[in-house]
Amino acid sequence: MIDFDYLATLDFSVPWKYRWQLLSGLWVSFCLMLVSSAAGLAIGIVFAMVSRTRHAVIRWMIAGYVEFFRNTPLLVQLIWLHFVLPLLTGINTTPLVSGTLALTLNVTAYFSEIARAGINSVGRGQWEGAQALGLQAFPTWVRVILPQALRVMVPPLAGMVINIFKATAILSILAIDDLMRVATRISNSAFKPVEMITAAAVLYLILGSLLALGADRVERKYGPRRQSA
Numbered sequence: 001m002i003d004f005d006y007l008a009t010l011d012f013s014v015p016w017k018y019r020w021q022l023l024s025g026l027w028v029s030f031c032l033m034l035v036s037s038a039a040g041l042a043i044g045i046v047f048a049m050v051s052r053t054r055h056a057v058i059r060w061m062i063a064g065y066v067e068f069f070r071n072t073p074l075l076v077q078l079i080w081l082h083f084v085l086p087l088l089t090g091i092n093t094t095p096l097v098s099g100t101l102a103l104t105l106n107v108t109a110y111f112s113e114i115a116r117a118g119i120n121s122v123g124r125g126q127w128e129g130a131q132a133l134g135l136q137a138f139p140t141w142v143r144v145i146l147p148q149a150l151r152v153m154v155p156p157l158a159g160m161v162i163n164i165f166k167a168t169a170i171l172s173i174l175a176i177d178d179l180m181r182v183a184t185r186i187s188n189s190a191f192k193p194v195e196m197i198t199a200a201a202v203l204y205l206i207l208g209s210l211l212a213l214g215a216d217r218v219e220r221k222y223g224p225r226r227q228s229a
């Protein structure tokens with residue numbers, strides 16, 4: 001049953017009092033998403049291109065990387081990278097570096113599969129046409145293959161970026177001052193957990209909705225439906 005007496009004691013002026021701290025945490029979450037998405041997409045595209053090589057060992061290495069990071073939890077990867085890897089290598093990193101690196105490694109696996117599917121969607125005739133024109137490998141990729149593949153990749157990429165933004169909340173376990181960490185810290189000091197966590201949820205919802213709206217517009221402009229029109 002709902003405890004209406006408790007609801008009457010809630011004070012949502014507290015999140016407003018700490019609005020700048022919450023917005024600062026939201027900015028950190030956004031930057032983490034932006035950096036990991038950009039780096040993950042770039043590396044993922046390279047992995048997808050290299051995976052077409054005839055060298056089986058390289059293909060197996062990339063496939064192993066993708067399967068490992070797709071089939072293990074991000075939380076486990078994060079903890080292993082920040083706490084276990086330094087014990088094995090002696091190399092210590094800050095929580096921010098560990099969090100960004102773990103998130104980037106994780107999303108690279110997903111972006112690699114999205115890029116691979118996009119590249120495979122390009123017809124064989126495009127490859128043969130580029131070869132007939134005498135284009136070398138690099139111009140073929142940059143001028144012929146990737147522009148067409150990116151159109152197919154737009155919808156899943158857009159959805160993936162939104163998922164990355166939501167996944168940044170996990171990084172709070174490393175005491176990174178993202179939105180979730182800031183909200184939790186304030187709730188512990190102000191003894192207002194319901195108000196602060198609710199405010200964090202609302203901020204996640206607002207920015208997530210804006211990202212979804214932006215993704216929808218990008219998809220309408222550059223997605224495959226426009227190409228077929």
